[in-house]
Amino acid sequence: MPAASESSMETLEIHSKDFLIKWISAPENSTIDWQVKPLKKSINFSFYQRKDDNSSSQSSFDVSEKSTPSSDLPPPQIRTRTGSTASVNQFKKSNDVYKSKSRTSTLSSIGQSDLSLVKNYNKLIANELVHGKFHTETGGMFAFVFDNSFSKTIAKSVEFYAHVVATDLPQEEKIEHNDQHVFDDNADNSLAGEVLQSVMMKKRRKKLQGFVKRYFVLNLKRGSLSYFKVDDNKLRGQMPVKEAIISANPSNRQFIIDSGMEVWHLKAVNQADFKAWVNAFNAIKKQEGPSAVTTTSKSPTPKSPTELNLILQKLDKLKLENPSPLVAEIYQDVLNLSNRRGGEVHDGPGPNGDLQSVHTSEFYDADEEFDDDGVQFLDNEEYAPQQEDEDLEVDESSSEEEEDYDDQYLNRRHSRLSETATGAAGAAGAAGAAAIDQTRNQYNTDNKQDIPFPTVGGENDLYPLPHEPVARDYDIPACKHSPPSLLSFVRKNVGKDLSTIAMPVTYNEPTTVLQKFAEMLEYPQIVTNAVESEFEGDNGEKILRIAAFALSSLSSQRAKERNKRKPFTPLLGETYELVREDLGFRLVSEKVSHRPPVFAFHVDTENWTMDFALSPTQKFWGKQSEVTTKGLVVLTDKLSGEKFTWNQPTTMIKNIIAGETYAEPNGTITIKSSKGYKAVAEFAKGGMWSGRSEDVEVKAFDKSKKELPYTVSGKWTEQFILKTKSTEKSIWQAGELLPNYQKKYGFTTFAGTLNKITEIEQGFIPPTDSRFRPDLQAYEKGDADKAEELKNKLEQDQRVRRKQMEESGTEHVPQFFRFVGDKGEPADEGAWELITGEKSYWNRRKNQDWQGLVQLW
Structure with a gap:
């Protein structure tokens, strides 16, 4: 799939409870080739085409005191562009200003606007690169x-x-451009007629936050x-000026730009x-x-105490309802501020070191600026703390449970509103403190059923998850020895199961089969x-994604050095747990049978589980060995109850005697759904001299065995691409x-962490965990001789235990x-399930109840 380089991809930043529009202009008979990649978190995505409107006039005029009266402005609602879009209108009074539109209601009302939906892609999944093409015969403006x-x-x-x-056009005459960065950092943007750029003040979306400098x-x-x-290159918003309604107020240097989908309130830093x-x-x-931008100058405007008086009225009423010392103290603070009647102007440095006030007193009617909870939020920027961000930003590494209105937001809002040192903003916040607490309590009460608070030991209990982020060291010491030659070994053991033969420790890698x-x-x-995604139509996307997961583990063998060794064979009763708070799962495993060797696993996450009991065998066949894994993998979607099953593919390890050793899966894998769907993955066959074959193609089929339109293809060593009718999505890429x-x-970086003991495991995991194997620890540190000695002792002790059980x-x-x-039924043919209840692994871990475990070392 063609992909833009990282340097050519533009980074967009979209606020919470907000949307961003990227406008693309395309000529007639052209193709828009686009790519989108959400970073860390998912986002909804769609694109529209502006309907053709030939009624716009091309007249324009300079703003002056005698310009068109503001009463002629269109109403503040989504509307078809009219003649007024072709000029800059004037407004003078506060009640002529468009109020900010609700972002959510705006999106839901797009059908009423002059935009028509081209394609709604719904939720784009985090870190997946989506590539699409759209051909337009008519051309025009497109809103992504x-x-x-x-x-x-x-x-x-x-x-x-x-x-x-x-x-x-002929190939040599094709019009081609990247609709990317609106300016190039290395380009000369001073040329007239190309770009106009400067700092202006932009009104924040949220109340109480005033204006902030933006470039x-x-x-x-x-x-x-x-x-x-x-000083930041992340695009935070874009407007199509030609199609927008633009109004200007020369008395306070403010602009209102209305695209029909959103409204920006801007203010120039000076009259020039x-x-x-x-x-x-x-x-x-x-x-x-246009004419060029000139330098800024000072032109402060006086403040008005109107809003302070309204705050005092509100606080006076609050004093009667809630006669607390805090309210009385804040009331006095606001009274003192009001007595100053204007106070000092809080100037700040401009883009070129100049100082410029952005305060005004005639933009909004203060009596219109009350929230439903009775707390007054001032849109007048003279009283708002000058914060750097337009949003109450939250670190993107936080929880993905975005639909819950969490207490962190309420606490931060409460904290900001309660700061009395910032004058009226603090007064308004204190006046609303009780209301904020009431809002929080009411919200928690009204939405209690929507917030998962798992009980210990209950169905939703994923102890020890959730957990604070854990630092993991993925690196391991370099190997200082090479595996011995297999030539003589193979001659003696052709066709035998490798797992039944004692081999020198230098044939091993520093992991166990459980790991x-x-x-x-x-x-x-x-x-x-x-x-967790909702896929439209009967196209096979869900089962294809499950198939991609079933194939993804093959990538751990992509480095050819990985295929020269085998993992340590666990002892009977050996266990291994893996808790990844960053990936949201917990895993527990145990060697439950020695002959045949069977390793049972159970994986829990919030919305799905996975069970498998696998029995691997490896046989030598001359120049290559064959690895087969008996056992069914069962993945259960807890949200829908749907189950997916598959078997691990057969893998050939080639060139084990001479040449470059590599692994190559062959044949097919079938992933089945309990709802009747299936996906069939077929590995490409390599030629005799072509080396390793890495290509794989996956097709989906419905209940009637009809092939579905979506497919997955790629290399199991690199990435998988989900191909739809109109897009290509990179749904998996191999890790580092x-x-x-x-x-x-x-080793991959993931494999490098498997033998580490972090704060999650320290003092909690049982003594049978693979991390405690003394031979494995010695081997990882590079002491092969000691590891060989310890390995022989552990295996001999196991033989003694087995003989004792036979005798008894x-x-x-x-x-x-x-x-x-x-x-x-043989242990490798039936199913194994995790014991639940009081004696479950996780309950025993919590209680540190490890009685009855075999002493393995």
Whole structure:
């Protein structure tokens, strides 16, 4: 799949409870080739085309005191562009100003606007690169909408790239451009007629936050106005100026720009800049070049105490209802501030070191600025603390439970509103403190059923999850020895099961089989994305994503050094747990049978589980060995009850005698759904001289065995691409290998963490855990001789225990799994399930109850 380089991808930042529109202009008979990649968090995505409207006039005029009266302005609602879009209108009174539209209601009302839906892609999943193409015969303006309105507290970052090519021209004459950064950091942007750029003040979306400095860039060729944080290159918004309604107020240098989907309230830092921007906006309407930006100057405006009086009225009423010392104290603070009647102007440094007030007293009617809870929030910026961010930003590494209005947001809002030192803002916050507490309590009461508070030992208990982030060291010491030659060994053991033959420790890698199978969980987000997403139509996307997960673990063998050794064979009763708070799962495993060797696993996550009991065998066949794994993998979607099952593929280890050793899966894998769907993955066959074959293709089929339209293809060593009718989605990419992996057994960074004991495990895991194997510890540190000695001792002790049980007529009883197959059925053919209840692994871990475990070392 063609992909834009990282340097050409533009980073967009979308606030919580907000959306961002990226406008693309395309000529007739052209193709828009676009790519989107949400970073860390998912986001909704769709794009629209502006309906053709030939009624717009091309007149324009300069703003002056005799301009068109503000009463002629259209009403503040989504509407078809009219003649007023072709000029900059004037407003003078506060009640002429458009109130900010609700972002959520705006999106839901797009059908009433002059935009028509081209394609709604719904939720784009985090870290998946989506690539699509759209051909337009008519051309026009297209709005790519990134919708984050469903997230209450978390801002999102998205990488975006669009490439427009006119396809009706000969190849050598094709019009081609990247609709990317509105300016190039290395380009000369001082040329007249190209770009107008300067700092302006932008009104924040949320109340009580006033205006903030932002860097605006007007691209006159494309007619797009974009803005960024000062000294930041993340695009935070874009407007199509030519199609927007623009109103200006010369008395306070303010602009209102209404695209029909969103409204921006801006303010020039001085009168010269204001005139330059007016001229530029009018020039775009007339398709002419603008005048240049001039330097800023001071022009402060006095403040008005109107809002302070209203705060005092509100606080006076609150004093009667809640006669607390805190309210009385804040009331006095606001009274003192009101007595100053204007106070000092809080100037700040401008973009060029100049000081510029952005205060005004005539923008809004204060009596209209009350929330439903009775707390007054001032839109007048003279009383608002000058914060750097437009949102109450939350670290993107926080929880994905964005639909819950969490206490962190309420606490931060409460804290900000309660700061009395910032004058009226603090007064308004204190006046609303009780209401905020009441809001929080009422919210928790009203939404209690929507917030999961799992009980210990209950169905939703994932102890020890959730857990604070844990630092993990993924690196391991370099290997200082090479495995011995297999030539003589193979001659003596052709066709034999390798697991039944004692081999020197230098044939091993520093993991056990339990840890090796735990690598199946390196990419759990593939399953999480599949079960938590809603896919439209009967296209097979869900089962194809599950199939991608089933294949993803093969990538652990992509480094050819990984295939020269085998993991340590666990002792009977040996266990291994893996808790990854960053990936949201917990895993427990146990060797439950020695002959045949069977390793049982259970995986828990919030919305899905996985069970498998696998029995691997490896046989030598001349120049290659064959690895087969008996046992069924069962993955259960807890949200729908749907179950998915599959078997591990057969893998050939080639060139084990001479040449470059590598692993190659062959044949097919079938992933079945309990709802009748199935996905069939077929590995490409390599030629005799072609080396390792890495290609794989997955097709989906419905209940009637009809092939579904979506497919997955790619290389099991690199990435998988989900191909739909209109897009390609990169749904999986192989993780990183260790630095200098050639000297470190070919390990991935995930494998490098498997033998580490972190604060999650320290003092909690049972003494039978693989991490405590003394031979494995010695081997990882590079002491092969000591590891060989310890390995022989552990195996001899196991033989002694087995002989004692035979003599006493007893059998080994697994501690954490039970066999649920038919009586007399071989251990590697029936199912194994995790023991639940009081004696479950996780309850015993919590209580440190390890009685009855075999002393293995």
